[in-house]
Amino acid sequence: MPGVEGGRAPMRIVARLHGYPPRHNAGAEWMVHSQLRALVERGHDVSVWLSRYTDDRADYELDGVQVIPLQSRLDAGSAIRKADVVVSHLENVPAAGALARGYGKPLAVVCHNTHRQSFREMAGGCDLAVYNSNWMKREAELFFAEYPKGIRPGSEVIVRPPVFAEEYRTKPGSKVTLINLNEEKGGRLFGELARRMPDVEFLAVTGAYGEQIVPDLPNVEVISHMCGHDMREKVYSRTKVLLMPSSYESWGRAGVEALASGLPVVAHPTPGLCESLGEAGVFVDLHDAEGYESVIRKLLSDPAEYRLVSKRAKARSAELDPTADLSAWVDAVESLARR
Structure with missing residues (x-):
């Protein structure tokens, strides 16, 4: 060597x-x-x-x-x-x-x-x-x-x-995504949102740890956790909005990975997520299912609002080189x- x-x-x-x-x-x-x-x-x-x-x-x-x-x-x-x-x-x-x-x-x-x-x-x-x-x-x-x-x-x-942005950057897809379906990451809220919004397509990625709360619903696709090198093609290229309603996050790497593609991240305001996402984050309390539904529907139906949040996401990604x-x-x- x-x-x-x-x-x-x-x-x-x-x-x-x-x-x-x-x-x-x-x-x-x-x-x-x-x-x-x-x-x-x-x-x-x-x-x-x-x-x-x-x-x-x-x-x-x-x-x-x-x-x-x-x-x-x-x-x-x-x-x-x-x-x-x-x-x-x-x-x-x-x-x-x-x-x-x-x-x-x-x-x-x-x-x-x-x-x-x-x-x-x-x-x-x-x-x-x-x-x-x-x-x-x-x-x-x-x-x-x-x-x-x-x-x-x-x-x-x-x-x-x-997070090197070029390793995750892609064009957004169409799904509302949660990575890790355990209770602490928001697995229960994810299932509730999918039931409340049968007209919206959801994507769930099972986590590497914790008991997974897997919803059995026709509008939810569930895939297994995977090597980080595959996340761009198998997850972020299929995602329109990423959810992070975690009860605890010291930082929130998945959110930063999503920012690289300008994906809006709707998150619970833990100190870590507030620091990592900054002004790019869309923060809603994890106990407010109606709030999450309202934000998701706004992002999916209002192109101007989506572009604004996406622009902030890309700017924050560049700051986190x-x-x-x-x-x-x-x-x-x-x-x-x-x-």
């Missing part, structure tokens, strides 16, 4: 994660994949060691990232021992952190939510904390203010879930290895 920028030797990055694309297609995993892909593009060796069993039994590669399923090899600890930097998130932070500390390796933790448990698991053993939004960083500041100075992460960086965030992330990881 060639040397990286500045003539330095490539680093060995080991990520300990529970699931990974293309089999596990949640927003958290696609965010981390984008970050790891950026490290590969800088010239580093990156491998992901999975902690849950899947149907994958052999190593595979995705965009230059080497993925080792649990069925393939069980020596993640040995890989961490040889790593220059360890990366983890969600359920694997305690175990990966213990191994990293035991072997004297710097640990980078990607934080996807503002739950106190997430911050607590970083306390005292995280060299780099990655927050996916400004509001998450503020929440972390409030949490760590309760602890002695040495308990907080050694360094911090904000990396908004990276991930190049600077990913560069800051790679610089931060490289700094860990030089300590």
Whole structure:
């Protein structure tokens, strides 16, 4: 492998994660994949060691990232021992952190939510904390203010879930779409809206996690979650309006993916969605089914209103270009290895 920028030797990055694309297609995993892909593009060796069993039994590669399923090899600890930097998130932070500390390796933790448990698991053993939004960083500041100075992460960086617009941009379709039918993402409201609007065609994409509330209605098409590389052709090219009536979103990657095509995003105003969508979002409380129906009908029947919202969506997409965030992330990881 060639040397990286500045003539330095490539680093060995080991990520300990529970699931990974293309089999596990949640927003958290696609965010981390984008970050790891950026490290590969800088010239580093990156491998992901999975902690849950899947149907994958052999190593595979995705965009230059080497993925080792649990069925393939069980020596993640040995890989961490040889790593220059360890990366983890969600359920694997305690175990990966213990191994990293035991072997004297710097640990980078990607934080996807503002739950106190997430911050607590970083306390005292995280060299780099990655927050996916400004509001998450503020929440972390409030949490760590309760602890002695040495308990907080050694360094911090904000990396908004990276979405390269050209990978998702397409011409809008005709359907009203929800991605992930679990309760927290709005699966129940989605079914209610489809029943209230039998004249409207709906598209549902089942999620990679959570119990799915799947409506059995003639105007609802249901498809399985898929590799993010397929979302443009199989989902966004068929979508006219994207729904995000989530009870909680720390950011909302799917909404940003939709903005690339100028798709209106009708969302519940969580702090994360308000930050990610900005003025492009059309915000309606998740308990207001009549409000959602009214907005959807307006967007589907009024071309001028649709064009206005679409224009704002494209403008917000351009503002969220991930190049600077990913560069800051790679610089931060490289700094860990030089300590």
